[in-house]
Amino acid sequence: MSARQHIRWAAILLLGCLIALLSYSQTLSGRLDLTADQEFTLADSTLDLLGELDDRLQVKLYFNRDIEGAEGLLPARMVLEDLLDEMAQASNGKMVVETVDPTTDLAASRDAEHIGIAAVPLPSRRVGSVSMNTLYQGLEMRYHDASEVIPFAIPAEFEFAFVTRLQALLKPDRSRVAFFSRESPAAPPVPGIEMPIPADRIFANFRAILYDRYRVEEVLLDADSGGLRLGEDADLLVVARPENVNESELASIQNYLGGGGHVLILWDTEEISPGLGARPIQTGLKDWLASLGVHPQSGLVWDAHSQEAPVGSRAVPMPDGSVKQASITMPYGFLPVLEGDSFHSEHVVTASLSDVLMFWAHPILLEDKAKQQFAAETLLRSSPQSWLLPSDVSLKMTAENIERLRGAAAQSGPARAFSLAVSLRDVVGGQGLLTLLGDADLFHNASLQAGSTNSDFALNLIDWMAQRSSLIGLRSRGKRARRIPHFYNEYIASQGGAPSTTEEAESLDREAKAFERAERRSLAWSNVLLPPLLVLLLAFAHFSYHARAAKRPWRRAGGAS
Amino acid sequence: MKAFLLAKREWKSAVDSPVAYVLLALLPAVSAAFFFVMGPFFDRGVATLRDFFGLLPWLFVMVIPAITMRAWAEERRSGTEELLMTYPMRLRDLVLGKFLGAWGLLAASLFFTAGIPLTVASLGDLDWGPVVGGYLGAMLMGAAAISFGLFLSASTRNQVVAWLISAVGLMTWNMLDFAATAEATPPALGRWLLAADFDEHFFAFARGVVDFRDVVFYLSVTVFFLCLNGLTFEHRRAS
Known part of the structure; x- marks a missing residue:
């Protein structure tokens, strides 16, 4: 066999080895996970x-x-x-x-x-x-x-x-979530027929997302029901939109907390309806919460960082001469969007959330007593560009009304962030855990769709309160939003938030967009141009050094002078 | 150690040539342009380099053949290949030296892209794990691509031809996954094609996962083409 044939056979053998090695390596496992x-x-x-x-x-x-x-x-x-x-x-x-x-x-x-x-x-x-x-x-x-x-x-x-x-x-015995509300009982299921949800069962979707992992039971808390006992009866008590809670029901809640129970209260000071306005709700729990240093406020938070609401339409001439109706939307401050700093960044419930969309927001005022005695923590807060407006203002989603509300907000005082959900530890007898959500509409059927970020918040909260927080980490894996700043919003915030007139708003919008464009361009082009400039500088230094060295007729011996 | 001496010589001759500076500037500038100017980074608003690393296999298709094209072809064209063969070095060291020289140039070029992760980290909470994984994967993928390019450069005396066949070869190799998913491809063959696809093994690195199988893939491809490179010279010597 000639040398050339040897080489050809060696190449074929190499190829065979490569294929064999790659095939074998597919059966092996072992990897290093570098993600945070x-x-x-x-x-x-x-x-x-x-x-x-x-x-x-x-x-x-x-x-x-x-x-x-x-x-x-x-x-x-x-x-x-x-x-x-x-x-x-x-x-x-x-x-x-x-x-x-x-x-x-x-x-x-x-x-x-x-x-x-x-x-x-x-x-x-x-x-x-x-x-x-x-x-x-x-x-x-x-x-x-x-x-x-x-x-x-x-x-x-x-x-x-x-x-x-x-x-x-x-563990076939699932954790049990006791649900206390004034809603009418659910209609018995009819096989093959999907029954419509009654209008007053506003937490039906909330219950539905819990059924997967929890045994959800409707409970009564008055004296006749015998009250709840921790562990045997429930791992968590949800008090959904409390209304006219009587003394024996309050005593049940307090006893449950005193025994180390965990209670989630979905509070509503008013029932809000854009068409009908606000209907005050007597919860029966206000005095008790006040004794803990927690004060759910009446009035609605107007947040500059909010969802857009449709306020009408206008005719837009198209290039081909036709006219189309384009809808006009405006930020409607009563529907806040919570992002970034609105979440408690260290809390297991909120650390992984990207955004939560609120439908109305009632603030919660915390006294120093609550912060010190019960280690109160704010889980959700509005953006720093928020104001508190009385609940009797018009809630209409029209351009004129939104302008009016913006003006009223700006005149109501300086903007600040409001607590919207708080959690207190060691409540009643030193063991209980109490979480209060300022507005129950966050868990309303309309705002809780399976897979939405609102439902992630709801599940995180329930898992944490039912002490299954290890599951939170699993669900949230890879979902932690690593957001970069929104230059447009930053500019708006730096200019003091929403202005009161349309002209000012349009001018601010133009300035913010220009600021955003400029920031993006400077970052992008500095990254594109800086490396070539650096390389050019290196090349210049290198070639000029060699040009000077070439002109030198002699070199110092041994590098010594 | 002799391989390092040759690598040093390669480096020295590279920095004396303006072409090397163009290559050093090209990769960071083009990748930053694709990532920040043309890409959806700002619109998405998420601090991640997934898109940057997604671009790399395609940028390598252009850049790596440009690094490797002159390595052997130029030696052959200028007649210095025979002189090189007279060096008191084994063929293995010669091939390894050329490889290390080109790999070093790629490393320098990747170094100049460091501004991209630093900018993203200054804007948001960047997870550095996938960044480290991505650069490690880029170096391993680059090693495999360089050894492929060197082998093709050794097979021709024309630099342009060397660049062209390397670029087309790498592009085809990157596109095996398209062939794997084509309707005409039988499923079993499709699975094989996917396993052999060049950039498919890189994406786990860019996710922050260093998978043993991907490391083995790039290392064995690198070794395979370096050996073929050596055999090319043996073949030429024998003929």
Whole structure:
């Protein structure tokens, strides 16, 4: 064999080695998670639960790996398999994962349908036709005689979904949330028919998002009901929009707190309706809260950092000569948007939140007594550009009224941030935990949709108060918004907030936009131009040094002078 | 150690050439332009470098062939390749020296992009883990791309041809995932293509995850092409 043939064979051998090595490396596992929140590492709560397994946990993953036309989805979907592998390794052999493909296995397809794992249709376009593929991405977990199902596992939320179900398997007694409200009872369910939610059951969605993880029970607190007992009766008591709470009901709440219970009060000083105005609510708890140094205020917070409300429309001439109606929106200060500094940055409930949208906001005044004696903490606060307006002002969402409200806010005094949700520890007898939300509408059906940031806040709050705060970290993984400053808002804030007239507002808007453009440009172009300038400087220094050195006819011996 | 001597010589000749300065300035300027000026960074308002690292594999397609194109092709064209072969060095050291020289230039070029994470960190709460992971991944991916470029540079005496085939080769390698997801590709082959895709192994680094499999991928590709580079010379010597 000639030398050239040897070389060719060596190249082929090298290629074979490369392919073999790469194939083998795919079977290995091991990785380093450099993210600050360990977003891609199993959480301690997951490892603790896996360590508690005393019998085999059988996990059956219904997963069709190869989907024609959707192979690009595979890397993200394979995160599920990676996480399951890591969990199986962490369980010391107690967790066994079996993967089945219902698209090729008829029995698996029937099983999937039977336990509620649905095939997600995935259209695949071809020239001249559209075909439909199916995507399976669910799993069943069996432990002892019980089973739990994740119908469709979303990779980013998978660990949370898995752990909550594993917890349900290991600890069948779910935490109990007692719900006290004046709402009418829910209509009995009729199979196959989705009943409309009665108008007065405004916390139906709030209850619905709790059902997944908690046993939610409606309770009465008067003397006849026997009151609540901590632990045996409830892990958390939710008092939703209290109205005319009588002495025996108050005594029940106080006794519960005195026994170390946790109470969440969704307060409302007034029932707000844009058409009808504000209806005062006698809660019956005001004096008791005042004795703790907590004063829910009447009046509404007007926040310059707020949602936009539609105030009308105007005709806009289009380039083709036609005229279109464009809707006009204006920031409506009674619908604050809470972001950034509005959240307690160190608190487990609020640290990971990106934004919360409020529908009306009543402030809470805290005395020093509450801060010192009960370690009161503010969980939510309005932006520093906020004012307090009386509740009897017109709430109409019209341009004129919003202008009027802006003016009234500016004249009402200096702007400041208002506490909107507070938490007190060691209340009554030194053990209880009390959280007060200034406006119950934050947990209203309209503002709590599954998956919204408002519902994240609601779940974080409930998980923390029911002492399952380890789950908060799981759900919030990778969701921590690492926001950069909004130059437009910063400029508005630096100029003292919302002006009172339209002309001033438009002028401020123009200035803020110009400021934003200038800030962005300076940052962007300094990054584009600075490195080449630096390199140019280096090149100049290098070449001028060598040019000078070349002119020198001699060099000093040994570098000495 | 002899490899480092040759790397030093490569570095010295690079800084004496204006082309190296253009390359040093090009990567940071273009990546900053794509990230801050043309990209949605300010509109999204989130302190993350995911988009910057997403650009890197494509910028490498242009920049790395420019770094490697003259490494061997220029030696061949100017006839200094034979002189190089007479150095009291083993072929392994020669190849490694060229590689280290080019890799150092890439490292310097990446160093000048440090302004981007520093700017983002000054604006918001930047997670440095993915930044460290991203730069580590960029160096490993760069190593693999450089060894690929050096191998192609050794196969031709024309610098422009060397640049062109390296750029087209890297671009094709980066686009294997498109082929993997094409309708005509059988699923099993698609899986293989995805595993072989060049930039697919980089994205975990940019997320802040250093996966053993990705490290092995880039290291073995680097070693493979460096060996092929050596075999090219053996082949030429034998013929």
